Amino acid sequence: MKANQIAVGSAVCVGCARCSEVCPAQIDIPAVLKICEQHPADALACAEKLRSMDSKGTPMDCIECGACSAHCPQKIDVKEIMRRMAMLEYQSFRSA
Ligand code: SF4
Ligand code: SF4
Numbered sequence: 001m002k003a004n005q006i007a008v009g010s011a012v013c014v015g016c017a018r019c020s021e022v023c024p025a026q027i028d029i030p031a032v033l034k035i036c037e038q039h040p041a042d043a044l045a046c047a048e049k050l051r052s053m054d055s056k057g058t059p060m061d062c063i064e065c066g067a068c069s070a071h072c073p074q075k076i077d078v079k080e081i082m083r084r085m086a087m088l089e090y091q092s093f094r095s096a
Pocket of ligand 2: 012013014015016017018019020029030071072073074075076078
């Protein structure tokens, strides 16, 4: 796998950022996917990284418009991933 590629389940994110370019919540989506990849089984570590992301928007800002999923050339269901990451971020936020 190339340096800018991110494993997302059985799919591969190529880091093109088309999803972020159309995201009204200005979420750095490749950065979120990278965090998911780095902490696949550690929800706490994943949530802590999400909270400290250097991104204008974070998963909790997602309005579930689906533009990211519609524009992904790899057919990754980004919206669903954002929904799960938002839940983790919210839980982390509540327990902080
Ligand atoms: S579904 Fe969420 S993450 Fe995807 S483009 Fe819309 S606001 Fe952004
Ligand atoms: S549009 Fe798809 S392939 Fe491109 S960065 Fe976003 S999730 Fe990855």
